[in-house]
Amino acid sequence: MTQGPAPVLRAEGQVTPVLRAEGLVKTHHGEGAPARAVRGVDLSLRPGEFVAVTGPSGAGKSTLLHLLGGLQRPDAGRIWLDGTRADEWSEARWAVERRKRIGIVFQFFNLVSNLSVADNVELPALLAGVPPKQARAERTALLAELGLDGKDRSLPGELSGGEQQRVALARALVNHPPLLLADEPAGSLDSKGTREVMRLLSRFHNRGQTILLVTHDARLASAADRVISFFDGRIADDAELDATPTRGTGISGVLELTD
């Protein structure tokens, strides 16, 4: 755990979850019948966990992520971030807390199109009160780490999708948030870009970053060590994945040569 506050020990062996939610409910009221996107979700993320939420489109998994990141307000239920009650925060308070506590990457990157790559990454640091010199140092280090050397002055529109998503990742991590939320981060990338995102998420996870990933792509989800299957607004299954296959054949049987 190199980033964020150290986990607070409550009692022997009990660690405060980075994120906890209880009884979350959200109904969308648009045209037509109300859509019950999230129908009573309990969830807890331990520090350093990498959890993927998968399910068909329309299952409500993006709504769930938005509730957890304070981008939408739940109709019912409670949320704690590092043990602090968060669902009662005002919009303004969420905006401030999010800068420090939560990094978010989206499917369509959501970079500021008329700001350079460097400014996109530094902005959240400056808004959080980090001295400009330090913000610049953080930005340089992250961009180098993500293989974006020499792209500082480019505008987002001049970069490939995969590169833009890496900039978005740098922006999300510039303040070393304890929690990273990723909403279909490879949803608009080709398979090379998908592998790249997968590799980077795994790399940050290996350094202790807590990650909640929402994806319909099982390949991406398999990078996580816990997979939650989300159906019709509810958790249908919550499984810790073992790295070793349960059956003997497993990986050595990728190709079967008979005869």
Next chain:
Amino acid sequence: MRLPLLALLARGPAHGYELKQDLEQLLGSAYPQPNIGQVYVTLGRLEKQGLIEGEDVEQSSRPNKKVYHLTEAGQDELRAWFEKPEDEPRVRDEFFMKLALAPQTGLADQIALINRQRRQYLTTMRSLSKLAAAENRDNRIAHLLIEGAMLHLQADLDWLERCQEELEELEGLE
């Protein structure tokens, strides 16, 4: 393993151990650890069928080794192999039988079956990811093989999702 061995011999004569190593190198970690005994048995069969011929080569300090080459009949067999498209993969019918028959037995819940099967696929998917990460980046063939296995699994997972959607919808109507 018959045809892959013939294909390797199309390049030039080789002995059993070389062929085993060639296969390993070509397919990388995705290859199911070839058994040298199986290689020799297969070579013996191919020779009996007249598709390859072996020649004993003397070695000074070790027993003779047998170097094989492809015969004309072997060439023909190989050409026919390349010309024939392969059957498409089959749906995992054993799981589907469980799913279809579960309700009338009263012994298993369909959603629980799906969840268990999904965990199995996801775990295998995870192993494949790790395998891909560990495999030499330059071995394109090995990576394509692993990617193929992952895409198949992805399709299986998508299909489980469809089954679950459909069944939960039915439950909702009851």
